[in-house]
Amino acid sequence: MRTQERIVITSLAALLALMAGPARAEDAQPPPDEATPPADAATQPVEAAEPPAPWDAAQPGTPPATADTAPTGAPADPPPVEEAAPPVAAMQPLMEQPAPPPAEHRRIDVREDLRFAGPPRPWHVRVIGDVSPAFFKDPSFDPLASDDVVTFGGGTLEGEWVFAERVPLMIDVGYAGAGSTEMTFDHLTLTYALHSLQVGVLVGYRFRDAVMPYVRGGVALTWMGVTIEGNDDSFEDWVFAAGGYAMAGVELSLARRWMRRVFRSEVFTAGVRVEAGYLYLGSFDFPTTTDDDTLVEHTSPSLGAVRLDGASMRISVVLAF
Amino acid sequence: MSSSIVRSRTAAIQLLVIIGAALASTCGGRPEIYEDPLRISGPIVVGRHLVYLDQTRERAVVLRPYEREVRHVPLGRNPSFMLPTPDQSRLVVICKGHVATTRDEQDEPPTMWIIDPETGESVVHDLGSPFDEVAISDDNRYAVAFFSADAEPGETEVFRNPNAVAILDLETGDLAEKNVRSFGDLPRGVVFSPSIMAPLLPDGSLGAQRTLAVVFADGYLTLLDVTHPERREVTVRLSLPGMDADVSPVEMVFAPFAGAAYLRASGTSDVYVLALTAREAASADENDFVVSINTLSAGSFPSDVALFSDGGQQKVLIANQQSGDLTVIDALTARFVSIPVGDPVDRILVYPEQNPEVAVVFSQASPRRTIHFLDLANVEASRGRNLTTLEGAEPVVGIELIPGRAQALVVHDHDRSVISVLDLYERTLSPFTGHQALSDYAVTPGGELLAGFSGLDTRLGVVDLTHLTSRAVVLEHVPSQVLTLARDDDDSGDAELGAVIVVHDEPYGLLTVVPDPLHDTADTTFALRGFLIQDLFDDRHED
Numbered sequence: 001m002r003t004q005e006r007i008v009i010t011s012l013a014a015l016l017a018l019m020a021g022p023a024r025a026e027d028a029q030p031p032p033d034e035a036t037p038p039a040d041a042a043t044q045p046v047e048a049a050e051p052p053a054p055w056d057a058a059q060p061g062t063p064p065a066t067a068d069t070a071p072t073g074a075p076a077d078p079p080p081v082e083e084a085a086p087p088v089a090a091m092q093p094l095m096e097q098p099a100p101p102p103a104e105h106r107r108i109d110v111r112e113d114l115r116f117a118g119p120p121r122p123w124h125v126r127v128i129g130d131v132s133p134a135f136f137k138d139p140s141f142d143p144l145a146s147d148d149v150v151t152f153g154g155g156t157l158e159g160e161w162v163f164a165e166r167v168p169l170m171i172d173v174g175y176a177g178a179g180s181t182e183m184t185f186d187h188l189t190l191t192y193a194l195h196s197l198q199v200g201v202l203v204g205y206r207f208r209d210a211v212m213p214y215v216r217g218g219v220a221l222t223w224m225g226v227t228i229e230g231n232d233d234s235f236e237d238w239v240f241a242a243g244g245y246a247m248a249g250v251e252l253s254l255a256r257r258w259m260r261r262v263f264r265s266e267v268f269t270a271g272v273r274v275e276a277g278y279l280y281l282g283s284f285d286f287p288t289t290t291d292d293d294t295l296v297e298h299t300s301p302s303l304g305a306v307r308l309d310g311a312s313m314r315i316s317v318v319l320a321f
Numbered sequence: 322m323s324s325s326i327v328r329s330r331t332a333a334i335q336l337l338v339i340i341g342a343a344l345a346s347t348c349g350g351r352p353e354i355y356e357d358p359l360r361i362s363g364p365i366v367v368g369r370h371l372v373y374l375d376q377t378r379e380r381a382v383v384l385r386p387y388e389r390e391v392r393h394v395p396l397g398r399n400p401s402f403m404l405p406t407p408d409q410s411r412l413v414v415i416c417k418g419h420v421a422t423t424r425d426e427q428d429e430p431p432t433m434w435i436i437d438p439e440t441g442e443s444v445v446h447d448l449g450s451p452f453d454e455v456a457i458s459d460d461n462r463y464a465v466a467f468f469s470a471d472a473e474p475g476e477t478e479v480f481r482n483p484n485a486v487a488i489l490d491l492e493t494g495d496l497a498e499k500n501v502r503s504f505g506d507l508p509r510g511v512v513f514s515p516s517i518m519a520p521l522l523p524d525g526s527l528g529a530q531r532t533l534a535v536v537f538a539d540g541y542l543t544l545l546d547v548t549h550p551e552r553r554e555v556t557v558r559l560s561l562p563g564m565d566a567d568v569s570p571v572e573m574v575f576a577p578f579a580g581a582a583y584l585r586a587s588g589t590s591d592v593y594v595l596a597l598t599a600r601e602a603a604s605a606d607e608n609d610f611v612v613s614i615n616t617l618s619a620g621s622f623p624s625d626v627a628l629f630s631d632g633g634q635q636k637v638l639i640a641n642q643q644s645g646d647l648t649v650i651d652a653l654t655a656r657f658v659s660i661p662v663g664d665p666v667d668r669i670l671v672y673p674e675q676n677p678e679v680a681v682v683f684s685q686a687s688p689r690r691t692i693h694f695l696d697l698a699n700v701e702a703s704r705g706r707n708l709t710t711l712e713g714a715e716p717v718v719g720i721e722l723i724p725g726r727a728q729a730l731v732v733h734d735h736d737r738s739v740i741s742v743l744d745l746y747e748r749t750l751s752p753f754t755g756h757q758a759l760s761d762y763a764v765t766p767g768g769e770l771l772a773g774f775s776g777l778d779t780r781l782g783v784v785d786l787t788h789l790t791s792r793a794v795v796l797e798h799v800p801s802q803v804l805t806l807a808r809d810d811d812d813s814g815d816a817e818l819g820a821v822i823v824v825h826d827e828p829y830g831l832l833t834v835v836p837d838p839l840h841d842t843a844d845t846t847f848a849l850r851g852f853l854i855q856d857l858f859d860d861r862h863e864d
Contacts, residue, residue, distance in 0.1 A: 140859065142351035144858075146351055185377065186358035187828050188359065230827035232798065232827070233850070286858065294848075297847040299847060301389075304857055304859030305858055
């Protein structure tokens with residue numbers, strides 16, 4: 001069972017590492033040199049060279065009562081792993097295992113990396129790219145789309161502040177856009193575009209360094225444009241509506257400890273988010289309009305109101321700094 | 322595998338299933354109606370309104386162009402036909418109803434909708450059959466719904482009785498359904514007599530007035546006394562049984578003060594005279610008149626017929642194409658005189674339309690350059706001396722009276738590239754030539770101007786019919802139809818001036834309104850766009 005979990009977690013970590021980009025050149029481990037005797041590698045396994053921090057290994061999930069962390073409660077960088085002496089208790093399980101694998105199979109104890117270690121500093125910045133299908137069931141949306149699914153694409157800039165030990169608070173400003181063209185009534189071409197500016201708050205609970213469930217909510221300021229094309233003529237109109245959203249999800253990220261150890265990155269990590277919830281973009285009322293920019297004044301009557309609300313999902317890629 | 326892990330996995334799977342089911346329930350297509358073509362007929366002019374019939378969404382779209390108002394009037398299932406009343410005050414719509422195809426649907430009977438375009442209010446009458454058409458009497462009192470010989474049975478019909486008719490009194494709302502006797506053919510149309518139609522009494526006076534509806538069919542016609550719909554219909558055969566003659570009624574004029582009607586029919590060189598003679602009705606469902614029919618050999622192949630009054634006597638004027646003459650028939654005595662014309666005349670226009678003084682006669686089927694004028698006063702005595710001729714430079718293929726004016730529009734070729742304005746008093750022609758064939762044209766209700774366009778040209782040509790000057794109005798879109806509306810008295814500007822509505826071929830509806838075509842148009846002209854999809858997002862449809 002442990003082996004299966006290790007495989008899954010290792011695969012996930014490798015995938016996230018790929019998404020985060022290649023490691024720095026100086027961090028990369030050289031390939032095993034055939035000239036180097038295997039015995040040297042066997043006697044100096046990676047785990048032995050880079051053991052976990054003593055406070056983490058001794059009491060997982062609890063930061064050590066050092067001057068950096070304990071008195072103030074503010075997270076701080078743990079001491080560099082190279083400077084820490086491996087405790088006996090931490091080494092014991094390794095010693096009980098069979099002979100270490102050959103040097104070319106570099107083994108990583110991911111479980112250790114995933115344990116909560118505390119962020120290296122109390123604030124971070126996140127850049128998020130996301131795809132979010134939303135399911136709008138209101139009949140007012142029927143003329144614009146033959147199905148109820150609208151797939152948004154967008155990005156979010158997020159500021160993170162760790163105001164409690166495991167509870168980060170994030171404020172995000174994002175953009176989401178969507179659009180589609182549909183043939184309605186056989187010969188009317190209707191195109192809609194949605195541009196949504198979203199401001200929200202996220203509260204998470206980092207019960208592991210790489211796993212953070214969270215809830216997120218905020219307001220959405222959305223501009224909706226509809227273009228209607230006929231035989232030789234077309235017209236369009238843009239309207240604005242305000243709404244909001246409430247989502248819940250989980251963020252899976254590369255553990256910062258692992259990132260530090262492997263890439264020597266102090267603050268950078270990357271991950272994915274999956275969330276679902278309710279999205280209300282607003283009621284978009286298209287009023288009677290008058291267009292004076294043409295040869296003769298054009299008056300278009302009200303098209304009515306489109307209400308966009310429903311269940312929504314969001315899948316995001318997160319880069320955190 | 323520990324039990325806690327198993328429980329966690331089971332919970333995760335259940336959660337995924339719930340989320341998947343929830344998302345799946347939110348997925349779905351839109352109602353089928355959005356995939357159907359938008360079937361819209363019209364527009365037609367109803368007073369100061371334009372009306373489109375939206376058969377897809379089962380509603381009438383009523384526009385008041387000047388006010389830029391759009392109103393949707395919901396209709397019954399499967400609206401198929403609309404017609405304004407002659408006084409343009411109401412709109413009559415036939416809806417064919419619906420036969421339920423699923424258990425959660427309900428049948429809806431065929432209906433006739435009477436709509437007031439000013440208010441959008443409608444009165445609905447159930448019909449016994451899904452009729453195709455409706456005809457309305459000139460006094461706006463009666464409507465007769467009937468099956469058209471040209472229409473195919475609907476998808477929901479298994480059987481149809483093509484000889485069923487429904488008579489609706491538009492004032493009282495009384496509806497009577499009848500089954501006219503048939504000789505195996507289908508109705509081809511319905512014409513109404515004036516409401517003062519009366520049978521002759523034996524003493525030569527007239528009986529009670531009533532409105533007759535005459536149903537045309539190949540080989541026969543049926544008279545319905547719509548004032549007394551409970552009475553039986555009268556069917557008149559136009560040829561004797563066994564005769565091979567293919568006689569079909571074409572045109573009928575009524576001489577109410579003579580208790581007679583004159584029928585022009587194809588396939589015969591005679592004119593039929595139907596005389597109504599009063600009698601005592603034996604029962605409530607019996608008619609109080611009898612119809613006698615005679616043929617009048619007053620020329621060869623009558624092609625057009627008109628009614629006029631000369632010295633208080635109603636007379637019938639007939640154009641005989643083959644014999645090239647005109648026949649004047651005394652409606653009361655059936656005596657007639659012939660006036661040779663020399664051309665194969667086949668069209669008659671009388672002016673003024675209410676009390677005709679002049680008949681304009683020309684040959685439409687075999688275009689000639691000549692237009693004949695027949696002064697109708699004392700015509701039987703004067704005969705040929707009342708006939709004058711105007712020879713134009715171009716052949717004449719059509720003449721249309723301009724309402725409210727002593728003018729007529731003359732079309733000189735089938736492409737309508739040359740038109741003229743005919744002065745009916747001076748009897749002169751003022752030609753207007755166009756760069757291209759005229760695709761469509763219209764004259765304002767007051768006869769102030771003529772507006773037309775050619776092909777794909779985005780200009781509207783306007784002719785001031787008072788001063789015979791012309792100008793062009795530049796449009797932004799290619800026109801497909803031109804209409805004219807009467808103008809509200811309280812509208813700004815010249816109250817007598819009508820306005821021009823240019824229809825553009827756009828599925829969502831596009832009109833250019835030219836309120837003042839003879840003067841500056843840049844500031845006053847405007848376009849209405851998208852009115853056929855007004856409130857598109859507020860519509861609610863079900864599969």
